[in-house]
Amino acid sequence: MSPENYELSAKTTDHNSWKDFDGKIAENWHAMPGYPSESVQAIVAHCSHLKPAIVVDLGCGTGTFTRQLAxxxxxxxxxxxxxxxxxxLKQAASLTEGDLNISYRKSAAETMPFDNGSISVLAAAGAAHRFDSLSFYPEAARVMVESGVLALLHNRPDADRGGFMSEYMEIHEHYVPEYRRDWHSTPCGGYCPLPYERDLSNQDKLEAFSxxxxSWTERVSEATLLAQALSSTVIARAVHRVGQEKVFSEVRNAFIKHADPDGYVNMPYVTEGIFATKK
Structure with missing residues (x-):
């Protein structure tokens, strides 16, 4: 699939917070960890009462999770x-094989280019914390079929297991003290705990969320780690404050300290999935 092979939706909004992902962050985003196959299989299992016709990956980025869904x-x-x-989206198109039944569209999750009651499954992996929740959840209910599935996934760095991940998160928190390792960015540029449970409990058209x-671990080389750091909006903020040389020197030193004889570090995560259905 060529980089130009994605659709531009007429319903796109000026969602300025997503400009954080321009340029080098987009170029390196493919290095970010994906999601365990069990989490994607869980979405399929939650659709056992449906015969899904259309599955949408919201905030799809470079398409890593989109391809896992496919x-x-x-x-x-x-x-x-x-x-x-x-x-x-240009990165997503270039990384997606043409024989996959995948298309990409430029659109915000709050103004989706779909008819009422037309979407079987809405999924968002590591993205929904950037959505405007007051607009997103009613929009999700609008486009979903009756009993359609909403799945919100995110990866949490499991720094409690120590080792490299703990030290890597300490670098984040040292240079961006308003950030916490269990927090995520907000649409306005701050950080806070994930609000999914609270928000879903207040929705009158969505129900039965579970x-x-x-828990899983990714084994990462130095090159992959540095690409992940280049794709991190928190690291980007740290670099803006104290310079890339200082931040990346600390990241490299932490890697060297914890690397195994083969030149890899373990990065443990907990993936959390929250599932709801349309009433």
Whole structure:
């Protein structure tokens, strides 16, 4: 699929917070960790009462999770990745094989380019904390079919398991003290705990939300780690404050300290999935 092979939605809004992902962050985003296959299979399992026709990945970025969805759902199911950032979508298109049943569109999650009651599954992996919740949840209910599934996933660095991840998170918190390792960015540029449970409990058109968690570990080389750091909006803020040389020197030193003889560090995560259905 060529970089130009994505659709531009007429319903795109000026979602300025997504400009954080322009340029080098988009170029390196493919290095960010994906999601355990069990979490994607859980989405499929939550659809056992449906025959999904269209599955949408919201805030799809470079399409990592979009491609994971395509690998688990029936080949006849149409997979659509939505993202408001053009740089991310160009990377997604270039990384996606043409024989996959995937298309990409430029659109914010709050103003989706779909008809009422037309979408079987809405998924967002590591993205929904950037959505305007007051607009997003009613919009999700609008486009979903009756009993359609909403799945919100995120990876939490499991720094409690110590080692490199703990030290890496300490670098984040040292240079960006308003950030906490269990927090995520907000649409206005701050940081806070994830609000999904609170927000879903206040929705009158969504119900029966449940939570599942999966612990896993990614083994990362120095090159992959540095690409991940270049794709981190928190690290980008640290670099803006004290300079790239200082921040990346600390990241490299932490890597050297914890690397195994083969030149890898372990980065443990907990993936959390929150699932709801449309009434």
């Amino acid at each position: 690998a688990e759902f029936d080949p006849g199911c149409k997979i659509i990745g939505l993202d408001p950032n053009a740089d991310m 939570i599942q968690r999966w």
